[in-house]
Amino acid sequence: MRVLIVDDSPVLRLLLRTVLESEGFEVREAGSGEQALRLLEGYKPDIITMDVHMPGMDGYEATACILERHALPVVIVTASADAYAAATAMHALEAGALAVLDKPVGPDAENFEHLVAELLRTLRRMAEVKIVRRPRTIRGHAVAPFKAPVSSGSPRLVAIAASAGGPAALKSMLAGLAANQPWPLLLAQHIAVGFLGSFRDWLVTACKLPVNIAEHGQALLPGTLYLAPDGRHMGISNDLRVRLQPRNSELYCPSADHLFRSVAERLRSEAIGIQLSGMGRDGAEGLAELHRTGALTIAQEPASALIDAMPLAAINLQAARQVLPPAAIAALLNTIASRSAACNTLPKGE
Structure with a gap:
């Protein structure tokens, strides 16, 4: 499986690369959203891991551009403890990223093995998703005829x-x-x-x-x-x-x-x-x-x-x-x- 890692930290890119290559993944790296977009002009990974807190184009903007131009699955990998990064991750999900995961920060961290296992499981599952660019505008907003429940009572929840x-x-x-x-x-x-x-x-x-x-x-x-x-x-x-x-x-x-x-x-x-x-x-x-x-x-x-x-x-x-x-x-x-x-x-x- 081919994975593109997008993260501005060389240390984190090396960590993720080591983890993924040990599982047999083919890995390429980009240090910014702009670099990722340039790489994707000639390279098609199966899935992309995306940091959100990066200089220049942040993870939300990069995700939106990737989905618009290349229709590739994107998984957000960032720090949940960072309020700015977590908020930006939500906007990336809104733009069409498939999942958001807490970033493994190092082998000495108490939950490192759990986070790595979750990352690997998610990448394998999400790489199977076929992303198709569809028009986001809905053809009209007419409501289909209402089929009433069997009961005549009003819904309560x-x-x-x-x-x-x-x-x-x-x-x-x-x-x-x-x-x-x-x-x-x-x-x-x-x-x-x-x-x-x-x-x-x-x-x-x-x-x-x-x-x-x-x-x-x-x-x-x-x-x-x-x-x-x-x-x-x-x-x-x-x-x-x-x-x-x-x-x-x-x-x-x-x-x-x-x-x-x-x-x-x-x-x-x-x-x-x-x-x-x-x-x-x-x-x-x-x-x-x-x-x-x-x-x-x-x-x-x-x-x-x-x-x-x-x-x-x-x-x-x-x-x-x-x-x-x-x-x-x-x-x-x-x-x-x-x-x-x-x-x-x-x-x-x-």
Whole structure:
């Protein structure tokens, strides 16, 4: 596998090169975003590792240019403890980077072996992704005809799942949501440990809703977005409180399947489930359970997803009542919210 390392630190480039070549990877280096773009005119790696805190063109700008010109998979490798770098990494995810990882800083570091193992696993998985440059404009924003849940009751909660490519979809969807959502929104997003705080801060800038990292036992409030914390699966209790469980041997944590199944068990048709961009199948089975209870289930339109595996898995299981691009998902939620508000203000007997 061919890897291009983009990092302004010669020491870090040497460290990453040594690690990757010991695993049989073919490695080339670039000390800046500008140099990376020049190299890519005559060299096509399978994947690119990108630092973000570099002089001149930073990692966000370099990622955006690479995806626009070359359509190659990019993984951000940076320091989660550096607030500027972590914030820039979120913008790179928005631009289309597939993942963000904490940078291994040296063999003497306590978590070095864990970070290296995660880096190798991620590079091998993400190198398989075929990046296709698609128009980012959505063909209109018309909402597909609303297929009402079996229950006549109004939804009480929205559960959302996303993985690689999810941040771009989330920004498009959340930016279109009205501030007065009459339900709490719960999000299971696969993201590397250490970056959740920066991800939350980035989401705050992308939507009109308060964004909180969920705490066990807290009451869920309408119009608020809750994120599953690092290393915990998120579900709900019968009285709409957060239930967190530690990770066991699951591949993904937080698990989208866990979230959807918890919501299906307790709210049945009084919920909305949304499956966005990502690799793998996490969430497909859980969304199917929600569908069977009569809930409104939505999958992102595959053509609008940076990585279409997760929404396609749900669609192939016939788990999605609606298949929509992110902006249209927001429009549908706003429509349902308006209908719910109108029903709640009708005089009794109407």
